[in-house]
Amino acid sequence: MDKFRVEVLSAMAKPQQVIWAAMHQDYSEGFVADDRDHFPDERKAGELILKHLLRGNRGHFGPLEHPQIVFNVGYFPHSTMQQLRTHRVGVSFDVQSMRYSGMRVVEVAEGKRSVEDVFYLRPVGEYWDRKGKQYAYSEAQRQEDLEWCLLACKRYGDRINDGLSEEHARGLIPFDFRQHFVLSCNARSLMHLLDLRAKADAQLEIQKLCELLMEHFRAWMPEIATWYEE
Numbered sequence: 306m307d308k309f310r311v312e313v314l315s316a317m318a319k320p321q322q323v324i325w326a327a328m329h330q331d332y333s334e335g336f337v338a339d340d341r342d343h344f345p346d347e348r349k350a351g352e353l354i355l356k357h358l359l360r361g362n363r364g365h366f367g368p369l370e371h372p373q374i375v376f377n378v379g380y381f382p383h384s385t386m387q388q389l390r391t392h393r394v395g396v397s398f399d400v401q402s403m404r405y406s407g408m409r410v411v412e413v414a415e416g417k418r419s420v421e422d423v424f425y426l427r428p429v430g431e432y433w434d435r436k437g438k439q440y441a442y443s444e445a446q447r448q449e450d451l452e453w454c455l456l457a458c459k460r461y462g463d464r465i466n467d468g469l470s471e472e473h474a475r476g477l478i479p480f481d482f483r484q485h486f487v488l489s490c491n492a493r494s495l496m497h498l499l500d501l502r503a504k505a506d507a508q509l510e511i512q513k514l515c516e517l518l519m520e521h522f523r524a525w526m527p528e529i530a531t532w533y534e535e
């Protein structure tokens with residue numbers, strides 16, 4: 306899967322138990338924290354959430370908004386970050402801005418890094434878009450586009466040497482440079498994001514990102530993630 310990476314920086318412990326406790330508080334007479342020693346374990350909590358909250362599809366999703374997870378997303382093209390950043394509710398971002406960094410672009414110009422380490426180009430293959438445009442992207446075209454990226458890196462390096470700031474010179478590089486960012490969300494906003502961006506007509510790269518997010522979701526909340534996928 307290209308060089309794309311998603312790592313978990315932090316994830317709330319016992320997330321299904323937290324959701325269960327929130328749901329349980331809704332209909333409990335007492336203060337649920339006082340019963341902490343008798344909470345169901347993670348697996349059982351997950352099953353109870355499915356039974357009482359999700360399977361009935363009653364739209365009572367508030368309890369899912371408590372557990373938080375923080376991802377470090379790496380090596381995705383700038384356009385993927387842009388698509389993702391349109392989601393605002395329950396989601397937060399910190400994105401490498403290229404205002405304070407850009408050495409890796411200069412290193413491409415100097416031959417110390419490969420072009421593909423810093424820029425993303427789609428693989429050779431057959432493509433179609435949502436408007437019905439169908440075409441083949443050939444090896445020869447891709448090679449030419451790699452050369453175009455290299456030329457842009459050289460211009461970037463020249464302008465940095467001329468004394469331009471990174472925030473000024475970044476306007477010279479091709480759009481889909483690889484960009485790292487931190488994304489945090491709650492379990493509900495994660496599922497909303499997957500609803501919109503894992504679909505077959507979503508853009509290829511964001512679908513890949515969703516596959517990687519889904520792997521972490523499965524490890525973090527096995528019962529809920531399995532229900533979600535089904």
Ligand SMILES: Cc1cc2nc3c(=O)[nH]c(=O)nc-3n(C[C@H](O)[C@H](O)[C@H](O)COP(=O)(O)OP(=O)(O)OC[C@H]3O[C@@H](n4cnc5c(N)ncnc54)[C@H](O)[C@@H]3O)c2cc1C
Binds near residue numbers: 501
């Ligand atoms: C296939 C696709 C193509 C797109 N193309 C473009 C594009 O070309 N250009 C572009 O700019 N954007 C584009 N978007 C982004 C889109 O317009 C939304 O900004 C994005 O999907 C976030 O919406 P959301 O429902 O995930 O909102 P979130 O911010 O995740 O919010 C979740 C939910 O909260 C509610 N909500 C959030 N904010 C408001 C609000 N201000 N008012 C009322 N209710 C709100 C809505 O019910 C929303 O569904 C595209 C999205 C998709 C999925």
